[in-house]
Amino acid sequence: MTRDELSDWLRLALTPGVGPGTARRLLAAFGLPGAIFAQPRTALLQVATPEQAQALGQLPEALPALVADTWQWLQADPGVRRVVTLGDPAYPQSLLEIADPPLLLHVLGPPQFDLTQLRQAIAVVGSRNPTPQGLGHAKAFGRALGEAGWTVISGLALGVDGAAHEGALEAAGNDPRQLATVAVVGTGLDRVYPARHRPLAQHIARQGLLVSEFPLGTPPLTQNFPRRNRLIAGLARGTLVVEAALQSGSLITARLAAEQGKDVFAIPGSIHSPQARGCHALIRQGAKLVEKVQDILEDLGAQVPPAAPSDRQSGAETEPQEADDPMLAAIGHDPVGLDALVARTGWPAAQLQARLLELEIDGHVARLPGGLFQRIGQA
Incomplete structure (x- = not known):
């Protein structure tokens, strides 16, 4: 993509009142953005409203600075930084199937990926x-x-x-x-x-x-x-x-x-x-x-x-550990407070707190706001 082509795409994206739907209709009618801006007003009016046609004839105030910044960004790391435009072979087909695909995408990552x-x-x-x-x-x-x-x-x-x-x-x-x-x-x-x-x-x-x-x-x-x-x-x-x-x-x-x-x-x-x-x-x-x-x-x-x-750690297979640790069985799978655990286990509060701290350090239990505890599926 040349700097002029980049400028045309950014200009189309920045044109006030011209949303993605209108932009796509203009592209379908006239081709690339440069051709859109070369059209006479009468031709634009076949696709756009009078207000949109007028806006297309004016340079957005922010355009020069944005073109300069984007071009500099691209040139700083060519191939890793790129702009992919609607219709570009690198534009994902899946986005062409949504209701309002963006006109362009900024992409950052290794050149072997697209x-x-x-x-x-x-x-x-x-x-x-x-x-x-x-x-x-x-x-x-x-x-x-x-x-x-x-x-x-x-x-x-x-x-x-x-x-x-x-x-x-x-x-x-x-x-x-x-x-x-x-x-x-x-x-x-x-x-x-x-x-x-x-x-x-x-x-x-x-x-x-x-x-x-x-x-x-x-x-x-x-x-x-x-x-x-x-x-x-x-x-x-x-x-x-x-x-x-x-x-x-x-x-x-x-x-x-x-x-x-x-x-x-x-x-x-x-x-x-x-x-x-x-x-x-x-x-x-x-x-x-x-x-x-x-x-x-x-x-x-x-x-x-x-x-x-x-995958086994994603939460579906945690039961075997309950047989080995009655504290985990008492906690269950919902957040629970210390008083409830005292009632379920019959343990003194000090003993419970010591065991909960051990389980927390081992990554089996998390401490939640409000003095609650919850199991973390890691078994």
Whole structure:
């Protein structure tokens, strides 16, 4: 792509009042963006409104600076940093099938990876404030999917998203042939949000791809994240929701996946956990209940590998340890307080606290706000 071609695409994307639908009609009518801007007003009026035709004849004020910044960004690391436009052979077919595919995508990652390789990809999304159990599920499912040869797509957010990316990266190791994970972000690719995920983003840039439809310099604006979610759903063959409240972006992603005709999967949780209610609602609406990664792969008609340790740790096989540790049996699978454990076990509070601390240090129990404790499925 030349600098002039880049300028034309960015100009079309920045033109006020010209949304993706109008832009696609203009491209269909006239070809590349440069040809659109060369059209007389009378020709534009055959496709666009008078207001849109007038806007197309004016240079957006922010265009020169954005072209300069984007060109500099691309030239700083050619091949690793690229812009993929609608109609480019590297543009993913799966996004062409959604209602409003973006005009262009900014992509960051090794040149041997591109978005057309996403034939086996699963979106894994969920709460930014998951329970310890949910965080463990996200990482374990991400790892198990990666071990089965699938790419994990998520949004780089705190909580479930980050854990799913980490699990997929662990599965890939340092294999340069495996596109481990794709992070679709709601900012420009010259920014990392949240900032604490900068090391994770750098790891993804070595073993996966970071993708954004938003121009460089775009800050983390609230309205951009729901738009980002349609791309997460669109790039994947199905969407797994690990934990989600009833009002959450994860449910938006699940709804968009269902509207696109994709499979939706959900992990059930405690009836007492607010973070499980979104998953339970999805299951009532027809989402597939998932206990292990084989449930997803079988439903998608994929080859199902033997259960790996990471899949067994995803929460489905924790019972054997209860026989060995009566404390874990007393805790059960829901958050529980110290008073309830005293009543269930008959142990003195001091003895209980000492044993709970041991289990916490060993990674079998997590301490929750409000003085509650919860098991973490690791057996």
